Amino acid sequence: MIREQQGKFVCTNCNFTYSSMLGDDEVPEVCEECEIYYIDDKRIYNYKLIENDDYEPNKECTSCDVEYTCWDCEAEQIRERYPEARYTDHLEWIVPDGTK
């Protein structure tokens, strides 16, 4: 949510400060700087996309190919690597901010 603080427009979530030169109608309703993900239509804060997203196809899996890792196997590897990983409504894997 963007609030006006001492003449500036500050996002209460990410603390991004919008220029005070913006007119009231130029300040976005929803912060454009926040990285917000949705799971089950709920907003998820303080998560980021997984950076290391190379996965090995599973040789014993019939859905995997030599080059291709099927979703199930990918999900398994992601959960192993990132126990806190979550899958968003936009089909992306995210992990809590600060996860390496």
Ligand SMILES: [Zn+2]
């Ligand atoms: Zn924000």
Ligand SMILES: [Zn+2]
């Ligand atoms: Zn597979």
